[in-house]
Amino acid sequence: QSVLTQxxxxxxxxxxxxxxxxxxxxxxxxxxxxxxxQQFPGMAPKLLxxxxxxxxxxxxxxxxxxxxGTSASLAISGLQSEDEADYxxxxxxxxxxxxxxxxxxxxxxx
Amino acid sequence: EVQLVESGGELVQAGGSLRLSCEASGFIxxxxxxxxxxxxxxxxxxxxxxxxxxGSSTTYADSVKGRFTxxxxxxxxxxxxxxxxxxxEDAAVYYCARSRYYGWGNYGFDVWGxxxxxxxxx
Numbered sequence: 001q002s003v004l005t006q007x008x009x010x011x012x013x014x015x016x017x018x019x020x021x022x023x024x025x026x027x028x029x030x031x032x033x034x035x036x037x038q039q040f041p042g043m044a045p046k047l048l049x050x051x052x053x054x055x056x057x058x059x060x061x062x063x064x065x066x067x068x069g070t071s072a073s074l075a076i077s078g079l080q081s082e083d084e085a086d087y088x089x090x091x092x093x094x095x096x097x098x099x100x101x102x103x104x105x106x107x108x109x110x
Numbered sequence: 111e112v113q114l115v116e117s118g119g120e121l122v123q124a125g126g127s128l129r130l131s132c133e134a135s136g137f138i139x140x141x142x143x144x145x146x147x148x149x150x151x152x153x154x155x156x157x158x159x160x161x162x163x164x165g166s167s168t169t170y171a172d173s174v175k176g177r178f179t180x181x182x183x184x185x186x187x188x189x190x191x192x193x194x195x196x197x198x199e200d201a202a203v204y205y206c207a208r209s210r211y212y213g214w215g216n217y218g219f220d221v222w223g224x225x226x227x228x229x230x231x232x
Contacts, residue, residue: 047219051212056220092217101147101154
């Protein structure tokens with residue numbers, strides 16, 4: 001069981017806006033920045049969002065992140081078929097003295 | 111081109127040992143904290159270990175503490191993970207990753223290797 005809780009699946013149709021939640025606690029999301037990673041089958045993860053809401057160079061502005069208290073969210077607007085992937089939230093946990101990931105959310109574009 | 115290439119993954123018996131390597135190119139590993147992250151088949155990402163930029167500090171997940179050792183060879187620009195007393199639950203794809211500092215005490219894993227697979231037979 002992961003320290004950060006994500007829904008196992010999410011879906012949407014092309015053009016829609018979908019959000020993926022990530023719930024934690026005061027020792028992780030509540031005190032440290034959240035990063036989001038995108039992973040396609042058989043591929044390495046890719047950094048999608050850092051510092052809660054910042055996009056690395058090259059990441060489309062359709063992807064956005066937010067955080068409130070001990071929860072974070074990833075939003076994808078204008079959903080495209082190529083967005084179909086697994087998405088993971090991650091942050092540092094002060095109590096565990098280590099990085100923690102969410103269990104991952106499989107996004108399906110219908 | 112900034113790149114990480116892992117190697118060393120193979121089939122190993124439970125109780126055995128294995129050393130993974132992660133060769134960096136396009137950047138100097140002494141400028142970054144480096145990590146190992148694993149992913150069991152069909153499962154999510156799990157952080158394993160990290161080493162600081164000068165190699166003086168290491169941290170481990172509880173599940174591998176006392177069995178795994180992270181290290182680096184600066185001359186070879188290579189990161190290692192020595193894995194001892196391997197268990198069935200250690201079977202996974204192991205990724206090495208670079209963490210980049212993004213300010214305000216925050217980091218992100220901005221470069222990942224392609225991963226190397228460990229299979230543990232009982």
